[in-house]
Amino acid sequence: MTKVQLKGVRKDFGAFTAISQIDLDINSGELVALLGPSGCGKTTTLRMIAGLEVPTYGHILFDDDDVSEVPVQDRQVGMVFQRYALFPHMTVEKNVMFGLKVRGTPKAEIEERLEEILDVVQLQQFRHRFPAQLSGGQMQRVAIARTLITKPSVLMMDEPLANLDTKLRGEMRRFIRELQQRLGITTIFVTHDQIEAMELADRVAVIFDGKLAQYDAPDALYQRPNSVEIADFMGANNIFAAQISASGLATAAFGTLQLDRDIVTVREGAGRILLRSEAIDLLLEEPDGENVIEGTVEGREFFGATVNYTVTCGGEIITVNEQSRRLVEVGQKVWLRIEPRHIWAIRDDA
Amino acid sequence: MTQPNTTELARHRRERMMMWLQLTPVLLVLSVLFGGALILAVMQSLGFAPWFGVNTFPDFSYFGALWGSWSFWQSLGLTLYYAIVSTVIALVMGIFLALAMVRMFPCKTLYKYLYKLPLMIPYTVGIALAVIMLGNGGMISRLSAFFGFIGDPSEFPQILKTHYGWGVIAVYVWKQTPFVTLTIYAVLLGVGRETEEAASILGASKRQIFFQVTMPQILPGIVSSTLIIFAFNIGAFEAPFILGGGFPDTLPVVAWRYFNDADYTLQLQGMATVVSIALIASIILYSYLAFYRRYERRIGRN
Numbered sequence: 001m002t003k004v005q006l007k008g009v010r011k012d013f014g015a016f017t018a019i020s021q022i023d024l025d026i027n028s029g030e031l032v033a034l035l036g037p038s039g040c041g042k043t044t045t046l047r048m049i050a051g052l053e054v055p056t057y058g059h060i061l062f063d064d065d066d067v068s069e070v071p072v073q074d075r076q077v078g079m080v081f082q083r084y085a086l087f088p089h090m091t092v093e094k095n096v097m098f099g100l101k102v103r104g105t106p107k108a109e110i111e112e113r114l115e116e117i118l119d120v121v122q123l124q125q126f127r128h129r130f131p132a133q134l135s136g137g138q139m140q141r142v143a144i145a146r147t148l149i150t151k152p153s154v155l156m157m158d159e160p161l162a163n164l165d166t167k168l169r170g171e172m173r174r175f176i177r178e179l180q181q182r183l184g185i186t187t188i189f190v191t192h193d194q195i196e197a198m199e200l201a202d203r204v205a206v207i208f209d210g211k212l213a214q215y216d217a218p219d220a221l222y223q224r225p226n227s228v229e230i231a232d233f234m235g236a237n238n239i240f241a242a243q244i245s246a247s248g249l250a251t252a253a254f255g256t257l258q259l260d261r262d263i264v265t266v267r268e269g270a271g272r273i274l275l276r277s278e279a280i281d282l283l284l285e286e287p288d289g290e291n292v293i294e295g296t297v298e299g300r301e302f303f304g305a306t307v308n309y310t311v312t313c314g315g316e317i318i319t320v321n322e323q324s325r326r327l328v329e330v331g332q333k334v335w336l337r338i339e340p341r342h343i344w345a346i347r348d349d350a
Numbered sequence: 351m352t353q354p355n356t357t358e359l360a361r362h363r364r365e366r367m368m369m370w371l372q373l374t375p376v377l378l379v380l381s382v383l384f385g386g387a388l389i390l391a392v393m394q395s396l397g398f399a400p401w402f403g404v405n406t407f408p409d410f411s412y413f414g415a416l417w418g419s420w421s422f423w424q425s426l427g428l429t430l431y432y433a434i435v436s437t438v439i440a441l442v443m444g445i446f447l448a449l450a451m452v453r454m455f456p457c458k459t460l461y462k463y464l465y466k467l468p469l470m471i472p473y474t475v476g477i478a479l480a481v482i483m484l485g486n487g488g489m490i491s492r493l494s495a496f497f498g499f500i501g502d503p504s505e506f507p508q509i510l511k512t513h514y515g516w517g518v519i520a521v522y523v524w525k526q527t528p529f530v531t532l533t534i535y536a537v538l539l540g541v542g543r544e545t546e547e548a549a550s551i552l553g554a555s556k557r558q559i560f561f562q563v564t565m566p567q568i569l570p571g572i573v574s575s576t577l578i579i580f581a582f583n584i585g586a587f588e589a590p591f592i593l594g595g596g597f598p599d600t601l602p603v604v605a606w607r608y609f610n611d612a613d614y615t616l617q618l619q620g621m622a623t624v625v626s627i628a629l630i631a632s633i634i635l636y637s638y639l640a641f642y643r644r645y646e647r648r649i650g651r652n
Contacts, residue, residue: 052547072550079551085544089566089649099552102562130649150552 001028001227002062002153002186004049008088009058010042015127018044020210021058026203028063029184031177033191033201037233041210042190046156049188051075062153078152082159084143088129092142093118093127099150113149120179121145137168141175148183155180173199198222206230224263224277224344231274231346237319238275244268244345253254254314257291260340271347277321279342282309282328283335291343293318293336300330388628395621402615413621422623424598426630432590432600433583434514436522437576443523444530444575449564451531454537476521477592484509484517517593522586526579537571538564566649573642577635584631586647601627621640 004026006340011019019041033043047053049060051072059066067075086095096117100110112173118124131139132278140160147155160176161169177200180187193195197204198218204214214226225231231239242252248259248266250273257273259266286292295313307324308315311334318336328334397409416422446569447465451458468476483489491506500506511518541564549563565572590600601623608620 050551052551072547073553075551079548081544081548083544084645085548087545087549087563087566097548098554100563102549102552102554102558146548146552200537 001184003028003064004154004186004188005059005061005064006045006049006179007061009045009048009055009060011041011048011053011107012056018210019048019055022210022212023342024205024215025211026186026188028186031187031200032188032204033189033197033204034207034342035191035194035197035204035233036207036213038192040207042192042207043158045189045207046079046158046190050077050079050156076150076153078147078150078155080140080147080155080157080160082162084131084139086139086142086146088131091130092123092134094143095131095142096145096149101145105151117145117149123311127329128150129273136164137172140164140172144176144179148185150178153186155185155187157187159191160189160200162191162193176200200267207232210232223342225274226346228272228346231272231344236274236276238277238280239272240275241309242271242273242345244271244273244347248340250343250345251313254293254318256297257293257338257343258340259343259345263341264343264345266345267347269347269349270347274344274346275338276342276344277308277319279320279338281337282311282320282322283337284328284332284348286335287337289337291338291340293338295334295336297330297332297334300327302327309334353416391621391628392625394618395625397618399618402617404615404618412618413626415566416619416622416626420440421598422601422604422626425604427596428482428513428515428628428629429584429590429600429602432518432522433580435515436519436526436583437580439519439523440526441572441576443527444534445568445572447527447531447569448534448538448614449560451535452543465531466528467579468525469532473521473525473586473588475591476525480510480517480593481499484520486510511595513595515590515594518589521589521593522579526582529579530575533575534568534571537568541567555604569642569645574636577638580638581631581635584634585627591627 004024006022006024009019009022009024010017022041024045034045036042044053046257048055049186051067051070055068058068058289060068087098092097093114097110099115100113105113118127121144123138123141123145126134126138126142131142134142140163143161157176161172164172173196176187189200198221201218201238203215203217204221205215208229214221214230216224221230221232225234225236228239242250242251242257244259244266246266246268248264250257250259250263252273259273286294289294294315295311295318297309298312298317299310301310302324305324306321307327309320309322309328311320312318313336320336360427373448393407395412397412399403399405451462451465455461481488485491485504486504486508488506491500491503494500494506495503509520545563545567546559549559554562585602587602587606591603591606594600598604600651605620605623607626608616611617
């Protein structure tokens with residue numbers, strides 16, 4: 001159980017600045033995702049925590065001890081690489097035992113821990129195979145076992161689900177989550193996929209251009225992003241310019257919506273409102289009450305379980321997502337209703 | 351049953367014809383120039399040379415005379431000594447250089463070009479350079495005398511033309527280190543840094559990483575490059591001829607002396623020498639490969 005802190009960490013590679021400044025607190029036993037587009041510096045951050053890169057400035061603390069100067073070998077961390085980095089010339093068994101062998105662990109203890117960990121990752125019947133004879137999911141489990149057997153204080157993963165097919169992803173996600181909760185090990189993983197980050201993490205650190213943009217729980221990040229950039233990156237599609245009044249009214253091209261002042265700290269001025277497409281009701285008859293927008297269905301995308309409608313309202317296009325229990329025809333006149341608590345507002349100067 | 355005759359089938363046949371046409375030049379060179387010459391050499395070493403008025407085929411007396419003399423074994427020892435020492439030195443230096451080349455350092459582009467220079471310079475030039483630099487009247491001896499390390503250039507320790515063969519080894523190493531580096535560097539690029547990084551996170555020291563992680567992965571490069579340079583070293587002629595220490599000579603030089611003798615019937619003795627070199631080289635290289643294959647199988651590569 002280890003608490004990880006980054007304090008004013010910066011990393012330059014020659015004239016190139018990969019990380020301009022990051023402060024990050026990761027609680028003991030927490031599962032944190034570093035999320036950002038490729039080239040944003042998230043992998044560099046992970047490599048600095050692992051000790052593969054040395055920060056140009058700043059400190060990295062494990063349980064309040066500065067480890068910036070501790071070499072990789074002595075840092076007692078674990079890392080699962082994106083392409084697993086298994087030793088191709090060793091069997092599963094030898095790959096898994098490597099970390100204990102090089103540290104001079106007694107043979108009996110190695111044997112015991114090997115059996116234990118092979119059971120955990122369910123690789124007993126593959127123990128004499130070579131990495132080239134394994135599937136992607138099995139290779140990843142070997143990589144995880146090889147790391148966990150050394151009892152690392154912090155576990156790091158680089159894009160843990162990226163190389164797996166859809167079905168395996170779900171399996172692996174449950175496996176990682178369950179393992180992490182059972183062992184209570186502080187885990188940090190890097191991903192460029194916001195779904196992967198939300199699926200797995202307790203908290204998500206969004207990194208843009210070498211800076212920490214937001215650090216929050218997945219639902220907060222999704223529903224209350226603190227910039228348009230983050231909203232966009234998290235997959236929001238209904239972002240509209242609006243004029244916000246002190247009384248919590250947002251006036252956009254399609255009409256005026258009431259905001260929930262307990263959720264949005266209302267400040268007067270120009271800004272953007274964010275309507276989550278799954279929180280909008282699509283009605284065929286005009287309802288009573290507030291926050292109703294009139295429009296026409298312009299397009300329909302059918303995804304099986306869900307369906308997306310694009311609705312034109314006063315010159316803007318609003319996307320509505322609903323369970324496909326019914327199908328509304330294109331060209332139909334509709335009314336959209338959204339509850340105030342589902343509207344998020346971002347000020348332009350934020 | 352009649353053969354279906356479609357245009358597609360005809361096209362396939364034409365493509366196969368094309369393939370054989372492309373393979374023919376190499377096959378011809380291998381079978382006629384190399385295979386034929388090898389058969390002829392073996393026959394000649396066994397006493398078949400009617401053009402010299404000698405035909406006692408099959409006659410093992412040439413091999414008998416050769417292998418029966420002590421000087422042959424001395425020559426063989428010398429040949430193997432030069433070949434093995436220079437191969438090992440070139441290999442060690444090549445590995446170090448290749449490992450350095452995959453890391454980042456200033457002026458890497460220039461260095462990547464520089465280290466390959468000896469590959470483009472012929473052996474004879476290298477030999478000439480060795481004479482100019484390392485000889486008793488060479489640059490290094492003169493400079494040493496100039497700076498007063500020794501009283502006179504002639505006092506400079508003999509490097510060339512001794513049976514220690516430092517000159518021969520220097521030329522081989524100078525020429526072959528870049529070759530080994532080039533081969534292993536290419537393999538290292540393919541292997542990547544990730545397994546080394548993974549090993550270091552798992553707590554392995556630099557030594558453990560090299561011997562347990564890097565080395566097994568670059569072994570194909572090590573084996574192929576050492577095979578090639580060792581085969582060259584064991585059969586090379588000009589360096590030991592010019593820079594060697596005289597009698598006993600290396601086997602290729604011995605063969606050359608037989609071929610150049612006024613008594614042309616000694617050419618059969620020369621052929622026996624050449625065939626002996628080929629035989630020894632193939633036994634060594636084959637065992638080396640067999641040993642390596644066994645290792646490959648043990649680590650699950652086929």
